[in-house]
Amino acid sequence: MDFVIPSNIIENFCFTNFKEAKYSSSGEIHFNSPFVIKDGKLRFYVNPNKSSFFDQKRQVGGSFIAFVSEYFKISKKDAFILLIKEYSNGANKQYVNYKDVIKVNKNIELPKGTTFFIDANTSSRTYKIAKKYLEDRGIKYDNLAYVYDPNGSPEESFHNRVIVPFYENGELVYFIARTFEKDNKLRYKNPKGIDAGNFVFQIDDLKDDVFIFEGVFDALSLHEPQVGTAMLSNKLKTQQIIKILDRAPKRIIFVTENDKNETAIKAGRKNLILNISNFMKYKPASLNIEFYVFNPPLPYKDFNEYATAENIHNINIEKECVKWNAKKIDIEKFNWNFQKNIF
Numbered sequence: 001m002d003f004v005i006p007s008n009i010i011e012n013f014c015f016t017n018f019k020e021a022k023y024s025s026s027g028e029i030h031f032n033s034p035f036v037i038k039d040g041k042l043r044f045y046v047n048p049n050k051s052s053f054f055d056q057k058r059q060v061g062g063s064f065i066a067f068v069s070e071y072f073k074i075s076k077k078d079a080f081i082l083l084i085k086e087y088s089n090g091a092n093k094q095y096v097n098y099k100d101v102i103k104v105n106k107n108i109e110l111p112k113g114t115t116f117f118i119d120a121n122t123s124s125r126t127y128k129i130a131k132k133y134l135e136d137r138g139i140k141y142d143n144l145a146y147v148y149d150p151n152g153s154p155e156e157s158f159h160n161r162v163i164v165p166f167y168e169n170g171e172l173v174y175f176i177a178r179t180f181e182k183d184n185k186l187r188y189k190n191p192k193g194i195d196a197g198n199f200v201f202q203i204d205d206l207k208d209d210v211f212i213f214e215g216v217f218d219a220l221s222l223h224e225p226q227v228g229t230a231m232l233s234n235k236l237k238t239q240q241i242i243k244i245l246d247r248a249p250k251r252i253i254f255v256t257e258n259d260k261n262e263t264a265i266k267a268g269r270k271n272l273i274l275n276i277s278n279f280m281k282y283k284p285a286s287l288n289i290e291f292y293v294f295n296p297p298l299p300y301k302d303f304n305e306y307a308t309a310e311n312i313h314n315i316n317i318e319k320e321c322v323k324w325n326a327k328k329i330d331i332e333k334f335n336w337n338f339q340k341n342i343f
Contacts, residue, residue: 005051005064005065005080005083006088007048007049007051008048008088009083009084009087009088010029010046010048010051010064011029011048012087012088013068013083013087014029014031014046014048015029016087018031018032018034020032020042021042022042024045027047027048027049028045028046028047028048029045029046029047029048030042030043030044030045030046031044031046032044033055033056033057033058034071035055035057035058035070036057036058039057043055043056043057044056044057046064046067051063051064051065052064053066053067065079065080065083068082068083075204075205076170077143077167078142078143080098080101081098081118081142081143084098084118085118097116097119098116098118098119099114099115099116099119099145102172103170103171103172104171104172105171105172105173107173107194108172108173108174108175108191108194110145110163110172110175111147111149111157111158111161111163111177112147112149112152112156112157112158113147113148113149113152113157113158113159114145114146114147114158114163115127115145115146115147115148116143116144116145117130117131117141117142117144117145117146118142120146124148126146126148126160127146129160129180130146130160130162130180133162133180134162136308137217137221137304137308138221138304138307138308138311138313139217139220139221139304140220140223141162143165144162144163144164144165145162145163145165146160146161146162146163146180147159147160147161147163147177148160158177158189160179160180160181160184161177161178161179161180161189162177162178162179162180163175163176163177164176164177164178164201164216164217164220166199166200166201166202167202167203167204168199168200168203168204169204170204173199174190174191174194174196174198174199175190175191176188176190176216176232177189177190178217195237196232197232197233197237197239197240198237198239198240199240200229200240200243200244201216201219201229201230201232202219202227202228202229203229203243203244203247205227206227206229206244206247206249207225207226207227207249208249208250208251209226209249209250209251209252209253209317210227210228210229210244210247210249210251210252210253211226211227211228211229211253211255211294211315212228212229212230212231212236212244212252212253212254212255212275213228213229213230213231213255213302213303214230214231214232214233214234214255214257214302215230215232215302215304216230216232217304218230218255218302218303218304220304221303221304221307221308221313222303222307222313222314222315223313223314226314226315228255229244231275234267234268234271235271235274235275236275236278238278238282241278241279241282242282244279245279245282245283245284245287248287249289250288250289250290251289251290251291251292251317252279252289252290252291252292253291253292253293253294253315253317253321254272254275254276254291254292254293254294255293255294255295255296255303255315256268256272256293256294256295256296257296257301257302257303258295258296258298258299258300258301258302259301272293276291276324279291290323290324291323291324292317292321292322292323292324293321293322293324294315294317294320294321294322
C-alpha cells in the first residue's frame with residue numbers, strides 16, 4: 001500500500017531518526033543508509049516532495065512508505081499509521097487522515113459516517129463504545145473503523161458498526177461491518193452487490209504459514225508474526241483458493257470451531273475435507289504444501305474466545321496442530337473432544 005506522505009511528516013521523520021541528516025542543494029535529505037554496516041558518506045537520499053527514496057549504497061529506491069516499512073520491519077499500512085501517530089503532530093505540522101489517503105476500489109464505497117480509529121476524536125461516545133467492544137474481544141483496532149450515522153435510513157445506514165477493511169494490492173476492495181449494539185440481531189451487514197468470495201482477508205500480509213479461520217475476528221485474534229485469513233463462511237470459494245495459492249504458501253492451517261450440534265459437527269467435518277481437497281485440486285504440481293488442523297480447546301467455541309480468555313494469540317503448529325493425511329490422521333496427542341468435533 002503506497003501513500004503520498006506530506007513533506008513535513010517526511011522531514012520530521014528523517015531528522016528525528018537520523019541525526020546526521022542534511023539537506024542537499026536540490027532539496028533532498030541525505031543521511032547514512034541504515035541498511036548497510038557502514039556508510040558514513042550520507043548516501044541515502046529522500047525526496048520529501050516526491051515521497052520517495054534512493055539508497056545509493058544498495059542501488060535500491062522506491063516510495064518513502066516502503067522505506068519506513070523496511071526500516072521498522074512492519075507492513076506499509078502499519079508504517080503509515082506510525083507516521084501519522086508519531087510524526088504528523090506538533091506546531092505547523094500538517095495532519096493527514098488515514099481515510100483521506102487510502103486507495104478505495106471504484107466498485108466500493110465506505111459507509112457514510114465512517115471514521116478510522118486512528119483519525120477519531122477519542123473523547124466521542126461512539127469511539128469509546130466501539131473501542132471497548134473490540135478490546136473486550138481482544139482485537140487490535142488501529143487498522144479498523146467505526147460508523148456514526150444516526151440519521152441514516154435503516155436500510156442503508158451502517159450506524160454503530162465496526163468496519164473491518166479488506167485490502168488487495170494496497171487497495172480497499174471490501175469490508176465487513178459488525179454491530180456493537182447488544183440488541184441488534186443483524187450482527188453483520190456487508191456491501192451490497194459485491195461477492196465476498198472474490199476476496200481474501202489480509203492477503204497482502206499472508207506469509208509462508210497461512211492460517212484459515214471462518215470469521216475475521218478469529219483471524220484478527222492471531223497476532224504477528226503469524227497472519228490469518230477468513231473464509232467468511234464454512235467453505236472457501238474457488239477464487240479465494242486460487243488467490244491463496246498464488247502466494248505460494250508452505251503450510252496451510254485450518255482453524256476449526258467447536259459445536260455441540262451433531263449436524264453442525266458433521267457439516268464442519270465434511271467442509272474441512274472439501275476445502276483441503278479443493279486446494280489439492282487447484283494446487284500447481286510444483287507447489288508443495290503441508291496441511292494442518294488446529295482446534296481450540298474446550299470449552300471455547302472459537303479461536304477468538306480462546307485467545308481472549310487465555311491471552312494466547314499464536315498457534316504452535318508442531319505441538320498443537322494435527323498434520324493432515326487423507327489416509328491416516330494422527331490425533332493421539334489430542335483429547336477426545338478434538339477427535340469427535342473435527343473428525
